[in-house]
Amino acid sequence: MSATPSKPSMAEKIGLIDDFCGRARILPVITINREEEILPLADALAAGGLTTLEVTLRSALGLTAIRLLREARPALCIGAGTVLDPAMLAEAEAAGAQFLVSPGGTAELLQAGVESALPLLPGISSASEIMLGYALGYRRFKLFPAEVCGGAAALKALGGPFPGVRFCPTGGVNPDNLRRYMQVPNVMCVGGSWMLEAGWIAAGDWARVTRVSAEALTLLD
Ligand code: 3PG
Numbered sequence: 001m002s003a004t005p006s007k008p009s010m011a012e013k014i015g016l017i018d019d020f021c022g023r024a025r026i027l028p029v030i031t032i033n034r035e036e037e038i039l040p041l042a043d044a045l046a047a048g049g050l051t052t053l054e055v056t057l058r059s060a061l062g063l064t065a066i067r068l069l070r071e072a073r074p075a076l077c078i079g080a081g082t083v084l085d086p087a088m089l090a091e092a093e094a095a096g097a098q099f100l101v102s103p104g105g106t107a108e109l110l111q112a113g114v115e116s117a118l119p120l121l122p123g124i125s126s127a128s129e130i131m132l133g134y135a136l137g138y139r140r141f142k143l144f145p146a147e148v149c150g151g152a153a154a155l156k157a158l159g160g161p162f163p164g165v166r167f168c169p170t171g172g173v174n175p176d177n178l179r180r181y182m183q184v185p186n187v188m189c190v191g192g193s194w195m196l197e198a199g200w201i202a203a204g205d206w207a208r209v210t211r212v213s214a215e216a217l218t219l220l221d
Helices: 010-024 035-047 062-072 086-095 107-115 127-135 151-158 178-182 198-202 206-219
Strands: 026-030 052-056 077-081 099-101 140-143 166-169 190-192
Touching (some): 010 077, 010 099, 010 140, 026 206, 052 062, 062 086, 086 099, 086 107, 107 127, 151 166, 166 190, 178 190
Parallel strands (some): 026 052, 077 099, 140 166
């Protein structure tokens, strides 16, 4: 009789988040609007050095993109973003997502994240929301929308009461403020969509996506 693999603990899932965020440094937030864009867009990001991708479920093609990328681009690390409730979390898991990101948290979603085998990075925008997640064992959060919520200064301030907590600020991050975020000790990576301007994607200007991605990583060296 084969043993059922045991579900990773919250501590193990925190380790997984640290691993993929630490290696990624920048997490592109991708919304797929046309099926034929999926592979060229992921390939353009990867050519620029961005190989950990958050594919949002805010378009109907989100799950399709996750399934296709997991199958056709196994070297990439593919997460699901805009996970809003337990049903979406289950769909993302079934599609093969390797991690989950939400813009905020509900009691139901946070509990589903505790029970999931995948690490969930819940969105927060206040100390109280951190505390709700903290009580369930969460120690890694997405600060969203980061620029509106006080940016790097807010993250520095949150480091006082929450010394063991680390963040992925997302929302308004761009090449001008990227370094400022990454210099805050409790920031593990940043997320954003600035390297995926709608016009470049519509024009199939994949070289530009690659160039802007690579330039962003250079800013962090
Ligand atoms: C997200 O959902 O995380 C944001 O849409 C990404 O933010 P940005 O588009 O401001 O980079």
